[in-house]
Amino acid sequence: MAMGDLFSGMLQGEEQIAPGAVLLRGFARDIAPALLACVAEISRVAPFRHLVTPGGYTMSVAMTNCGRVGWVSDERGYRYAPHDPQTGLLWPQMPVLFSDLARRAAEAAGFNGFAPDAALINRYVPGSRLSLHQDKDEDDARAPIVSVSLGLPAVFLFGGLNRSDKTRKYRVEHGDVAVWGGPSRLAFHGIAPLADGDDPFTGNCRINLTFRAAL
Template structure:
């Protein structure tokens, strides 16, 4: 895809965060209700849980997974697994709505043929946060990360390739999608503590759906 084609495909208000990184404003808004319905279907099989990091810290964000593999944390480190350690069953399949959105968003940001095999679903309550980190547990080092925001707004931090790089801050609203790959694939990113509030579709929650290509 040429740069001219890429910019022609961008909607008004979309913002380039860095080379290979885009904020697609409202990209998922029209299908948000369907996405949230499918989140509920996934969590009925694989409930939200608060993972404990290898360092013994309980994450403030509750999470679960769907897709061919899911991301988990244990004493020896972080890893992807095909079986949910909490239920002993395979993770729920990726809903069609999820796969469709992930592929379209990746295409819009200049990453055609994205085929995610893992989807992390994060649930933020007021005060929940995600510290600056890199996504480095995937074997596929080329495919982008596609991150969908639903419900309460949040302040997203997007930095550079070094932890010491000062991150920029972006307010994410219901339906916004962030895609980063290529030269920005290993950019540090995080979410500041979510402010209390109310959204008509999620109440006092923020739901984040993140797609990755692991293998």
């Protein structure tokens, strides 16, 4: 099957959540099994781990990376690095399926020419969460963020450019893709504590793919 055929007829609705930010409902649902197979292969080379923040807090979300660089955190701070600090190896290459999905989702949201060089892969189990934060470790904030939800549903928190701005809540389900850029590129966002459940594709967890142009 041609790559273009994989993506035909997937968008089930577009929901504007802020200027430059949209939810593409069901955009990745048809190719979710192939995406999860890629995740399994990547995690065999670069295992999931719980990173420690510069302040000494162990993140409840387990993560790994693929692409030209990966996002890492330790006592020295947040940054992108070409090597996995756990194995010393280069991060696994980003699958073409990943980069093609990210590019198509960005185009659907009005951002043409998106070429991600990093894919952060987060694994949530019930109770794990991601506190409000900005994605600001990238060299150039003109490129959007593309975030793909797989497995258990979650509550996506999306605020403004200040931490004190009102935060809106959106339920994201298996195959939904969020894209934000332009005036919302540095919006605070996060994930509320994951509810318990059992998904036919991922079991008792949620997988999130976040695509960024880091360098």
